Amino acid sequence: MKQLSKSHKGTSSQAKTAKISCPVCGNDEDFLEVANGVILTSRYLQNDDGSFILDSDESEIMGEVKLICGDCGADLAPYQQHFLDMLF
């Protein structure tokens, strides 16, 4: 059921073909999403022989998430909503 709805969405992609590009350097391929204030928590379990194994990884984003150009690092906040809309 999930796969059906996803492929249905893909067929309507022709309605939105506009690509975003960096207004500073023109890059339209590489984009970075940067998160501030991320808390990374890793849980480890100690084995009987004193070694550790990773049990789980958790990340919590406290601050804002910014979209920036992957080439020149320009702030692409005005395009962030478009980015989220086109993220599959």
Ligand SMILES: [Zn+2]
């Ligand atoms: Zn750029």
